[in-house]
Every structure is written in C-alpha cells, then in structure tokens.
Amino acid sequence: xxxxTEIGKVYSSEIGQIIVRSNEIKNIEDVKNKLGIGxxxxxxxxxxxxxxxxxxxxxxxxxxxxxDTCKLDIIVQPIGTLSSEKFQRGIKILPLPCEDAxxxxxxxxxxxxxxxxxxxxxxxxxxxNQEIKALVDGDKLFSKHIAVIGSTGSGKSCVVSKLLQExxxxxxxxxxxxxxxxNSHIILFDIHxxxxxxxxxxxxxxxNLNLLDVNSLVLPYWLMNSEELEDIFIESNESNxxxxxSIFKQAVIMNKxxxxxxxxxxxxxxxxxxxxxxxxxxxxxxxxxxxxGKTINDNNLPKLADGTLIESREDKYFDSILNFTETSTAxxxxxxxxxxxxxxxxxxxxxxxxxxxxxLAFLLKTRKDDNTDYKSEDFEDIMKQFIGYIxxxxxxIIDLSGIPFEVLSITVSLISRLIFDFAFNYSKIKHSKNxxxxxxxxxxxxxxxxxxxxxxxxxxxxxKKSIERIAKxxxxxxxxxxxxxxxxxxxxxxIMAQCNNFIALRLTNINDQNYIKNLLPDNIGSICDxxxxxxxxxxxxxxxxxxxxxxxxxxxxxxxxxxxxVKFLSEWKKEWKDIEFSDIIKRWRKEQ
Numbered sequence: 380x381x382x383x384t385e386i387g388k389v390y391s392s393e394i395g396q397i398i399v400r401s402n403e404i405k406n407i408e409d410v411k412n413k414l415g416i417g418x419x420x421x422x423x424x425x426x427x428x429x430x431x432x433x434x435x436x437x438x439x440x441x442x443x444x445x446x447d448t449c450k451l452d453i454i455v456q457p458i459g460t461l462s463s464e465k466f467q468r469g470i471k472i473l474p475l476p477c478e479d480a481x482x483x484x485x486x487x488x489x490x491x492x493x494x495x496x497x498x499x500x501x502x503x504x505x506x507x508n509q510e511i512k513a514l515v516d517g518d519k520l521f522s523k524h525i526a527v528i529g530s531t532g533s534g535k536s537c538v539v540s541k542l543l544q545e546x547x548x549x550x551x552x553x554x555x556x557x558x559x560x561x562n563s564h565i566i567l568f569d570i571h572x573x574x575x576x577x578x579x580x581x582x583x584x585x586x587n588l589n590l591l592d593v594n595s596l597v598l599p600y601w602l603m604n605s606e607e608l609e610d611i612f613i614e615s616n617e618s619n620x621x622x623x624x625s626i627f628k629q630a631v632i633m634n635k636x637x638x639x640x641x642x643x644x645x646x647x648x649x650x651x652x653x654x655x656x657x658x659x660x661x662x663x664x665x666x667x668x669x670x671x672g673k674t675i676n677d678n679n680l681p682k683l684a685d686g687t688l689i690e691s692r693e694d695k696y697f698d699s700i701l702n703f704t705e706t707s708t709a710x711x712x713x714x715x716x717x718x719x720x721x722x723x724x725x726x727x728x729x730x731x732x733x734x735x736x737x738x739l740a741f742l743l744k745t746r747k748d749d750n751t752d753y754k755s756e757d758f759e760d761i762m763k764q765f766i767g768y769i770x771x772x773x774x775x776i777i778d779l780s781g782i783p784f785e786v787l788s789i790t791v792s793l794i795s796r797l798i799f800d801f802a803f804n805y806s807k808i809k810h811s812k813n814x815x816x817x818x819x820x821x822x823x824x825x826x827x828x829x830x831x832x833x834x835x836x837x838x839x840x841x842x843k844k845s846i847e848r849i850a851k852x853x854x855x856x857x858x859x860x861x862x863x864x865x866x867x868x869x870x871x872x873x874i875m876a877q878c879n880n881f882i883a884l885r886l887t888n889i890n891d892q893n894y895i896k897n898l899l900p901d902n903i904g905s906i907c908d909x910x911x912x913x914x915x916x917x918x919x920x921x922x923x924x925x926x927x928x929x930x931x932x933x934x935x936x937x938x939x940x941x942x943x944x945v946k947f948l949s950e951w952k953k954e955w956k957d958i959e960f961s962d963i964i965k966r967w968r969k970e971q
Contacts, residue, residue: 384482384484385402385479386481387399387453388477391476397457399422399452399453400441401450401451401452413483414438416906417435417507417919418434418435418482419432419433419434419435419488419491420432420482421481422481423480424474424478425472425478428463429460429462431470432457433457433458434458434927435454436455436906439454453480458928461487461491466926485508485511488508491927492513498515499514500516500517502920503541503931506930506931513920513931513932514926515925516926519923520922521546521819521821521859522819523859523879524850524853524859524860524877524879524880525881526861526867526878526881526882527539527861527862528863528867529886530865530884531944532944533913534918536942537939538918539825539861539940541934543578544577546565547565547774549578549936549937553580554585554586557585560773561773562818564767564818564820566777566794566823567774568777568825569776570780570826571825571826572780578776578938587771587772589764590778591775592778592780592781594741596764598741599761601651601654602651602761604796605628606792606841607789610789610840611733612730612733613726614729619723626723627663633693634655635653635654637654638654638655638755639652639755651755656734658698660727661697663726663730664727665700665701666696666719666723667722669719669720670682670715670717671714671715673715674711674713674714682704684702689701739783741782765797766818777794788840788843791842791846792842793845795845796845798820798822798858799856805856815857816857818857819857820858822846822853822861824862824863827863833869833870843871850874862878867894867895868890879922880920880921881921883918883919884917886910909930914932
C-alpha cells in the first residue's frame with residue numbers, strides 16, 4: 380500500500396465504532412479534503428488484501444500542545460468488507476489496534492459503488508466526488524417503502540420528480556420508451572398542483588399523463604366504506620350518533636339491495652355497490668317525521684295524511700318525502716309520533732347541506748356524459764382511471780389542490796383503499812396460479828403530514844387507516860409507498876417506521892432531525908448531523924436499496940415541477956404591475 384495515502388492507525392476498536400488516530404496532522408494535508416463527515420476510509424483487518432470499509436462520523440484534535448505535532452482522532456463506523464476488489468455489506472472481524480488506515484481514491488470508490496450488478500439504478504453522483512455514480516438497487520428502492528424528507532427549499536419536489544422520471548424512462552425531456560411503453564404504474568397525490576409540469580413532454584414523445592383533478596376525478600360516494608360514509612355524514616360527538624349510524628347503515632344496505640340484489644350476493648354496508656344517497660335521505664327524513672296510527676284498524680302502522688297505511692317502509696320511504704297524519708288522542712283518529720320522531724332533525728339538516736354543497740360535487744354528484752349516475756357496472760372504468768388504463772399512462776397525478784379540506788382525508792382514504800383492494804384481489808388471482816403480482820403500483824404521498832399526521836384526531840382517522848394498512852401489508856400485494864414530507868416528525872409514526880429507504884435532504888428543525896436519527900435503519904450516528912448543512916438537491920441515502928449510507932447530489936429533473944419559490948425581493952424591485960382582478964375573481968368563484 381502506498382504510504383502517501385495512509386492517514387493513521389487504529390487506536391481503539393469496538394463494535395459500532397473505530398477510532399483512527401492520525402500521525403502528525405501536517406502528514407495528511409494532501410488528503411484532508413477527502414476526510415469530511417460521511418466520507419469513506421479503509422482499514423486493514425490483518426489479512427492480506429482484505430480491508431474494512433468505514434464511514435467517517437466525527438473528528439477531533441486530541442493533542443494540541445504543539446501545532447506541528449498535534450494529532451487527530453477520526454471516529455468511524457465500520458460498514459463493510461473489501462476482499463479481492465469486491466465490496467460486501469457487513470463485517471466479520473474488527474481490526475486490531477495499530478492496523479493501518481487509508482483514504483480511498485477514485486478507483487476504489489468506483490469498485491465499491493459501480494461494480495455491483497444489483498445496484499443498477501442511477502440516482503445521482505456522490506457529493507464527495509462528482510465523478511462517482513450513485514447507484515442503488517432499483518427493485519429494493521421501489522418495492523420497499525421510501526421516505527423522502529427535507530425542509531422547504533431543500534429540493535424535495537425535484538428529487539421526487541427525478542426519481543420517478545428515471546423509473547419511467549425520461550432523460551432530459553425525452554421519453555426513452557416512446558416506441559415500447561413499459562409496465563410502470565405510479566399514482567401521485569399532489570396537494571399543491573406542482574408535479575404536472577414534471578411529466579408534460581412534447582407530443583412527439585408519446586407520453587400520456589393521466590391528470591385527475593376535482594373536475595375530472597370520478598369518485599362516486601357509493602364506493603365509500605362504512606367508516607368513510609360516517610366520517611362525512613355523521614358527527615361522532617353528538618349524543619345520539621349511535622342512532623344516526625344505525626338508521627343510516629340500515630337505509631344504505633336496503634338501498635344497495637334495491638338496486639343490486641338480482642346480480643350480487645352477500646351485500647353489506649361496505650360492498651362497493653351503487654346506492655342512491657338522495658333516497659337514503661328520503662328514508663331517514665320519513666323515519667324522522669313518522670306518525671303511527673293507533674286506531675284498531677291501523678295495526679300500529681305508519682299512517683299518511685290521506686289515511687294510507689305503510690306496510691313496508693322499504694317500499695315507500697325511499698321514493699319521496701311523505702306527508703304523515705297529525706298526532707291525535709281522539710278515539711277515531713288516534714295517532715302518535717314514531718319511535719324516532721324528531722330524533723334526526725340535525726342529521727337530516729346535515730345530509731341536506733352536504734348534498735347541496737357544490738364543492739362536494741366530485742363525490743356526491745358524479746354523473747356520466749349522458750347525465751346518468753355512475754352505477755355498479757361502471758366500477759371497472761372507475762378503477763381504470765386510477766391506474767392509468769383509460770389512456771394507457773405510466774403516471775397518474777391526483778391533484779388534491781381543489782379538494783375542500785374537510786373531505787381531503789376521506790378522498791385520500793377512499794382512493795388509497797380502492798388501490799389497495801385492487802392490488803390485493805389481483806395478487807390473490809395471481810397467487811392461485813402460483814404467480815406473483817405483475818402490475819406493481821407505487822403510491823406517492825406528497826406533503827404527507829397534511830393527511831396522515833401523527834395525531835389521533837377524528838378528521839384524519841380514515842386516511843391514516845387506509846395508508847397505514849398499505850404501509851403494513853401493501854408490499855405483499857405489489858403496492859409500495861413513497862412518503863414525502865417537510866415535517867417527518869408530524870407524519871404517522873406507524874407509516875414512517877415501515878419505510879426501509881430514506882432520502883433525507885436538508886432538515887433544519889431539531890425535532891425532525893432527532894426523529895430521523897431514531898428511525899434510520901442503519902446505525903449511522905452523528906452522520907445525521909450533516910442534515911442541516913446539505914445543499915439543495917443533496918441528500919443522505921440510507922436503507923436496503925443503498926450499498927452504503929451516502930451523501931448524493933441529485934441532478935435536476937427535466938422537465939421540472941412548478942415548485943420554485945417566488946423570489947420576493949427580485950419581484951419587489953421591478954416596476955409596478957397592473958393585474959386583471961376580474962380574472963382572479965372569476966376563477967375564485969368558478970364563474971362560467
């Protein structure tokens with residue numbers, strides 16, 4: 380070994396930490412730029428041509444009495460073994476004290492990072508040496524959940540866009556697969572409407588982006604399960620909420636059977652089958668106003684104002700609002716209020732308000748081009764829109780920017796659950812033939828803290844439940860997650876704990892830094908201390924897909940998402956600009 384590259388000898392060796400004490404600092408002047416936090420060194424292990432590869436965690440001067448002879452302690456963590464020019468994760472033995480330690484040159488970095496066929500997905504270049512490609516195992520990256528975290532302005536949107544562009548075959552605005560479309564399926568929740576621009580190419584590139592926003596999204600209410608329906612229509616803190624749930628459940632099941640019983644079996648509250656929400660409202664309104672006839676001939680049946688007796692509520696209460704007879708104590712006209720008379724006044728008022736709210740039209744007023752309702756037989760086309768099978772698209776962006784906040788959680792929950800159920804049932808069909816799911820799907824949750832937060836508030840219950848289920852079970856059925864957030868400590872702990880790969884950009888909040896330190900799968904200790912000082916587009920890559928923990932510089936995506944921060948001072952220094960307020964107001968009020 381060339382002595383010019385030697386940086387010192389092992390002073391202390393223990394599990395998880397090795398201390399290399401340098402000779403006089405002036406002897407390592409030539410390589411000091413290669414000894415930063417996160418850089419690699421190699422240490423002899425006593426066997427010829429075998430070395431331990433370690434990552435620098437910290438450095439400190441230990442003897443500074445004489446400036447010319449002071450020594451430096453380099454604290455490193457062993458991460459792998461280099462044997463016969465081949466790198467492997469993990470170590471079998473620790474080096475003995477006095478073993479030599481060396482810095483790693485470019486040739487050896489290429490051996491470690493570029494000479495492994497399993498690591499074939501390019502994500503950027505090493506920050507410590509831009510000549511070295513940063514490659515990861517693409518299968519392990521996308522098949523195991525990913526967390527992309529970083530403060531505002533750190534480059535999260537660009538990193539996410541670049542990763543997805545590489546996965547689907549974009550290269551500098553060119554679609555490499557335009558003549559042979561591949562089988563990638565990515566669904567992205569875009570809460571700020573910024574990713575569309577990253578996947579718009581010239582027509583000649585033959586790339587179809589599947590963009591679903593509040594105006595084009597087909598998401599009929601009858602696809603909701605019991606929890607989602609109750610979240611949107613029932614106030615859980617009301618004293619009679621249990622009665623509201625009971626009558627609502629009864630009405631929904633009966634109405635589903637009314638429209639679907641001839642074709643489907645075992646219809647229940649959660650069955651993804653059509654029912655008419657307006658008829659359910661009629662049923663509950665009639666129950667709330669019901670008057671029971673009490674004369675001998677009335678047989679304790681509900682009685683209308685014209686004297687008609689209702690023998691079957693199921694046959695009559697759905698069709699219209701009925702006019703019941705007046706209550707009376709007279710013998711010939713005796714009648715009394717029904718069991719739930721007045722019980723559901725607030726419930727009916729809430730239902731009426733929701734059904735008339737045009738902001739919820741994408742849920743409660745979904746209609747086909749011929750102005751008819753989407754029915755159970757349209758379920759196939761509804762599912763195709765999410766997975767890109769309507770326009771044969773590799774990327775589906777679900778633009779949540781126009782979704783009212785009060786139903787954001789329910790919208791995310793419903794779509795996530797439908798995608799999970801699709802992956803589950805498709806996988807079961809393939810498993811029955813001794814095959815695996817061959818339509819793997821990645822769900823990207825941008826700004827995840829907005830709808831899967833680490834709190835137990837009722838408004839987030841449904842979305843957390845759906846995505847936590849994907850986090851815990853999705854990989855078995857070909858469904859993975861990419862969780863993107865600027866506040867990782869505020870994202871559901873259950874979801875973050877299931878992530879096997881972390882792409883950590885600059886993090887300035889101390890709570891987020893400490894949170895990530897505790898989550899990272901590799902014990903990389905003080906390397907995390909570099910997170911506040913990373914440049915935009917630089918990230919610490921840790922996890923199953925990475926050969927070793929590395930700081931990587933990502934290239935900018937082409938095209939880029941619309942996530943650039945407005946340059947306030949530059950704009951303020953320009954001349955006064957007149958704007959058309961009328962255009963803004965028209966869009967605001969959704970004028971025709």
